[in-house]
Amino acid sequence: MESGTLRLKVGLAEMLKGGVIMDVTTAEQARIAEDAGAVSVMALERVPADIRAQGGVARMASVRRIKEIMATVTIPVMAKCRIGHFVEAQILQALGVDYIDESEVLTPADEHFHVDKFAFSVPFVCGARDLGEALRRIGEGAAMIRTKGEAGSGNIVEAVRHMRKVTSHIKRLTTLGPEELMTEAKELGAPYELVRWVAQNGRLPVPNFAAGGIATPADAALMMQLGAEAVFVGSGIFKSADPAVRAKIIVQATTHYKDPAVLAKISEELGEAMPGIETSRLAEKDLLQTRGW
Amino acid sequence: MRIGVLALQGDFALHEEALARLGVDSAEVRRPTELDAVDGLIIPGGESTTLLTLMKASEFVPALEKFHASGRPMFGTCAGLIVLAREVVNPEQFSLGFIDVTVERNAYGRQRESFESEGEATLDGSPRPLKMVFIRAPRIRRLGPAVSRLASHGGECVMARQGTVVVAAFHPELTEDPTVHRYFASLVKAER
Numbered sequence: 403m404e405s406g407t408l409r410l411k412v413g414l415a416e417m418l419k420g421g422v423i424m425d426v427t428t429a430e431q432a433r434i435a436e437d438a439g440a441v442s443v444m445a446l447e448r449v450p451a452d453i454r455a456q457g458g459v460a461r462m463a464s465v466r467r468i469k470e471i472m473a474t475v476t477i478p479v480m481a482k483c484r485i486g487h488f489v490e491a492q493i494l495q496a497l498g499v500d501y502i503d504e505s506e507v508l509t510p511a512d513e514h515f516h517v518d519k520f521a522f523s524v525p526f527v528c529g530a531r532d533l534g535e536a537l538r539r540i541g542e543g544a545a546m547i548r549t550k551g552e553a554g555s556g557n558i559v560e561a562v563r564h565m566r567k568v569t570s571h572i573k574r575l576t577t578l579g580p581e582e583l584m585t586e587a588k589e590l591g592a593p594y595e596l597v598r599w600v601a602q603n604g605r606l607p608v609p610n611f612a613a614g615g616i617a618t619p620a621d622a623a624l625m626m627q628l629g630a631e632a633v634f635v636g637s638g639i640f641k642s643a644d645p646a647v648r649a650k651i652i653v654q655a656t657t658h659y660k661d662p663a664v665l666a667k668i669s670e671e672l673g674e675a676m677p678g679i680e681t682s683r684l685a686e687k688d689l690l691q692t693r694g695w
Numbered sequence: 696m697r698i699g700v701l702a703l704q705g706d707f708a709l710h711e712e713a714l715a716r717l718g719v720d721s722a723e724v725r726r727p728t729e730l731d732a733v734d735g736l737i738i739p740g741g742e743s744t745t746l747l748t749l750m751k752a753s754e755f756v757p758a759l760e761k762f763h764a765s766g767r768p769m770f771g772t773c774a775g776l777i778v779l780a781r782e783v784v785n786p787e788q789f790s791l792g793f794i795d796v797t798v799e800r801n802a803y804g805r806q807r808e809s810f811e812s813e814g815e816a817t818l819d820g821s822p823r824p825l826k827m828v829f830i831r832a833p834r835i836r837r838l839g840p841a842v843s844r845l846a847s848h849g850g851e852c853v854m855a856r857q858g859t860v861v862v863a864a865f866h867p868e869l870t871e872d873p874t875v876h877r878y879f880a881s882l883v884k885a886e887r
Contacts, residue, residue, distance in 0.1 A: 403812040409807045413830045413869050416706040419739045440750035441704060441741070444698065477742050477801060478831065500806035500831070523807055650748075657703050657749055658725060683800070 406523025409568045411545035414478065414525060415609040418442055418632050418677030422557035422622065422653050423611075425449050425636040427467070429474040431502060435639070438649035442478040442501070444470040444634065447481055450690070451676065452509050460508040462490040468497055480527070485694055488521070497526045501546070504539075506693035507553045509638075514695060519543030529563045529613065529638025532689055533571040536598070537592035547606055550691040551614015554637050556678035558621045559692060561614045565628045567589070568610070575601040614691070615674045617642070619655030626659035637676055644673035663691065696884055699724040700731030703747040703749040705741020705774060709868040713876045727758030735883030738775030740830070740866050743800065746774055747789060756791070763793050768859040768886050770879045776862040777833050782818035784836070786790040795839025814848035814865070818878040826872055827865040829852065835864060845878075859886060 404410075421441030426432045432443045438643035447463040448456065462483050472479045478500035483490035485504055490511075494502050494664045504517050506529050510680040519526040520543035530536035536547045549568070551561030575597065578586060583601055587594040592616035599607055616622055617638035625633055633656055639649045686692065698714055700707045702723035714721040722733055730736065735760075738746070750756060763769060771779040782797040783790045790798075803809070809830045816825040827848055835852050838844065846854035846863070854863040854875075861882065867875035 405808050405810045409809060409811060409828060409869060410806075410830060413866065414806055414809065416709060416869070417742065417830060419708070419741075420702070420704040421704055421742060421745055430873065436744060437748075439745045441745050473850045477744060478806065495807070500805055520765060525806065580826065650752075653745065654752055661725070 410543065411525030412608050415527075415546040418478070420657060421478065422633050422649075422656050423632065423634045424639055424649060425634075426471060426640070429470045431645070432471045432475045434646050435649055436475045436477055438646060439653035439655060440477060441632070441650065441651055442473060442480055443475060443504065444480045444482065445499070446482060448532050451556070453507060454554040454556075454688075454690075462487070462494065462508070465493070465497065465668050468499065470493070471688040472498070473671075482508055483517070484515060484588045485510040486506040486515050488517045489493060491522060491526075495522055499524065501525050501527055504544075505529065506550055506690050510693050515694070516542050524685055527611070529691070529694065530568065532567045533600070534590035534592045536568055536606060536610075537596045540606070541593040541596055543567065546609050548611040548613040548634055549625075550694070551612070552617070552681045552684070553614045553690050555615050555681050556617040556638065556641075556676045557615070557681045558615045558624065558679055561612050561616065561625060562628065564614075564691075565625060565630060566622065567612060568606075568630045572600055572604060572606070576604045615681075616652075617678065619669055619672070620683065622652050623655045623659035625667055626656060632656070641676035647671055647673065648659065696720065696778045696880075696887060697722055697733050698880065698883055699771060701736060701738045701746075701775075703753075704835055705739040706866070706868060707737075707739045710739050710876075713868045713873065714748055714880065717873055717877055717880055719876075726753060727755050729757055730762050732851055733767075733769070734887050735879070736762060737879070738769065738771040738778055739868070740775065743774040743777040744788070745797035748777075759791060763791075763860070766859060766886055768861065768879065769793065769884045770861045770863075772866055772868065773830065774861045776835075776864055779860060779862055781839065782837075794855065794857045794862055795842050796835050796855060796862070797815060797837035798833045799836050800833050801831055802836075804872060805830060812843045814846055814853060816846035816854065816874065818845060818874060825874060828869040829865050832864050835862075860864045873877045882883045
């Protein structure tokens with residue numbers, strides 16, 4: 403009997419496909435998310451929009467909060483650790499969380515290195531802005547990739563850019579000859595074996611989800627049509643005027659993403675979305691997506 | 696012959712790939728009307744609470760009852776087993792009740808307790824070893840008298856059948872072994 407294998411790590415991500423993973427900060431929010439049809443919840447101390455507004459150091463959520471949320475819902479519970487903070491990750495694994503997000507939303511703990519994710523039996527998801535970053539994280543053991551987008555912005559443009567960048571680069575790799583792949587790996591800053599695998603298979607070796615700026619059902623469906631296999635919604639639900647209704651509609655939109663008639667019908671009940679930020683006006687230091695190496 | 700895969704949420708694409716490797720036609724089912732065009736249905740792994748929410752939102756429950764009554768076979772893996780069972784515990788929740796078993800959700804624990812192992816399946820008369828992948832898996836706690844055991848792991852029933860309804864607690868779509876999908880495809884073919 404084996405546990406903690408790559409097949410089991412990727413396998414859980416496979417089960418989450420076509421679903422919505424929702425950021426929650428309390429047990430009550432976790433229950434609302436589960437009732438709305440979330441496939442998983444991300445246990446957090448503060449949602450990204452509040453982290454952005456309040457500043458300071460953002461760390462792993464408190465153990466008590468994570469345990470409360472785990473005790474409340476039957477769906478998988480994820481939690482975030484800081485980039486490179488392998489002890490936060492060890493604690494999350496000891497708590498029994500189902501997925502660890504080594505996340506740029508929290509303040510990085512290491513300016514050079516990410517966590518060695520092969521050292522853990524619990525699977526990891528990591529953010530990426532481009533193919534090189536995605537393959538470096540997979541090379542370190544990530545079992546799921548998500549776009550970084552710009553968390554807490556309520557603006558989908560960054561997630562779109564990151565998803566398009568990854569998918570168009572994957573397409574380009576499939577057109578290259580074998581002699582071109584080593585130079586490509588060098589330029590991507592990614593492991594050669596993974597570059598070759600992607601060139602041969604035309605996709606990432608692990609599930610590819612979207613995150614960072616999804617605030618409406620249309621945003622969720624847009625990311626799915628662009629090739630995301632599931633979506634993370636952070637501040638978009640509990641910073642809106644109508645969390646329970648919005649959560650339910652985003653779940654439906656993620657399933658029926660190819661069906662505009664359904665999207666139009668379900669969107670009728672929507673209230674006010676979270677306020678958005680024009681990300682192009684953010685100073686470089688205020689961007690979360692540039693964290694990670 | 697075409698086998699539908701319920702594509703509301705979960706690893707439906709892997710089931711389609713498994714059927715494609717056997718040369719069997721498949722179709723994604725996202726609306727109840729799409730059930731008319733398929734001869735059998737796979738309910739994939741995923742989150743059972745999410746599947747139920749989406750099934751209710753699209754009025755799938757009466758359509759699936761009709762589908763089952765028409766004699767067309769159904770196969771549920773993991774969350775699909777939970778959705779098809781007569782009774783669900785930990786916690787109690789709605790289910791279709793097409794197969795007389797009691798299922799306990801997340802019965803092995805959380806993701807760190809997920810495991811792969813070898814079990815034994817008796818699908819074509821003689822028992823043979825089968826690679827099994829269990830992810831936050833349910834356990835079949837009770838089998839009704841009309842239910843037959845198709846596979847075991849550690850002495851426990853992990854795959855069962857009642858009439859045209861087949862269920863598995865593990866994920867045959869996560870391995871390369873085509874045995875289980877071939878078994879279901881031949882059942883669909885026989886019932887056409």
